Amino acid sequence: MKLRAGCDITVEAPAPCPSIGMLRPRSGEAQWLAQESYLFEPHLASVEYADGFGNLCQRFVVPAGRLRIRVESVVHTQAEIAVDEAAGPTPVAELPHDALQFLLPSRYCPADKMEDQARQVVAGALPGYPQVAAITQWIREHIEYRYGVSDASTDAQGTLADGAGVCRDFAHIGISLCRALQIPARMVVGYLHQLDPMDLHAWFEAFVGGRWYTFDATQAGPRGGRIVLAYGRDAADVAFISNYGALETVEMQVWVEELPEP
Secondary structure (H helix, E strand, C coil): CEEEEEEEEEEEECCCEEEEECCCCCCCCCEEEEEEEEEEECCCCCEEEECCCCCEEEEEEECCEEEEEEEEEEEEECCCCCCCCCCCCCCHHHCCHHHHHHHCCECCECHHHCHHHHHHHCCCCCCCHHHHHHHHHHHHHHCEECCCCCCCCCCHHHHHHHCEECHHHHHHHHHHHHHHCCCCEEEEEEEECCCCCCCCEEEEEEEECCEEEEECCCCCCCCCCEEEEEEECCHHHCCCEEECCCCEEEEEEEEEEEECCC
């Protein structure tokens, strides 16, 4: 499917604030970037680089006062995500080199402390994809989607204790439980077509059966129509804007619409 997606963000800084944006999708196996625009008002200098995960990062300094950032992209992406209940676990010895880092505990995903719970959650599920599907379903059934419960310091164990959170918190639990079972799992952020309410979104991917598969515990079933902006170990790696000084988001709008294919 062909999607037009974008965001319009206004931020305000009391003094010049060095910042890094992660708002540009890149082409890959699952999506193709056909068109894009990136606007700063007022205009400012920006330098782009790729981080250690291959994400496109825009480095700039927000001037004192308000800055508007408007990014829009047209992307060809998958209308349906891959599902394979027969995909078994990939032995650690056979994992690609770049997947190994997604087995390790990280800031928001203390997988080394969650093996017992992971074993309980997947009890009875076959190894591999069925285990990750069981984890996703368990999160959906046991964690309430609710704003205002978690904050920037809440990790997966904190969300489990609270019993509620938002999309990033759901992803952190899924990632942690997968890693506890020696299944590589990574954080993904981007756009989801027909997300309600519309916003920038987070989910996770797990490496089973020799490839990455998409899982999203906030949704009732597998859904395509996704545009990936960034991958990382957890939310610390994939912030849409990282600021190194005082910075407030004044306003934010997000949109995703399907376009007719030629």
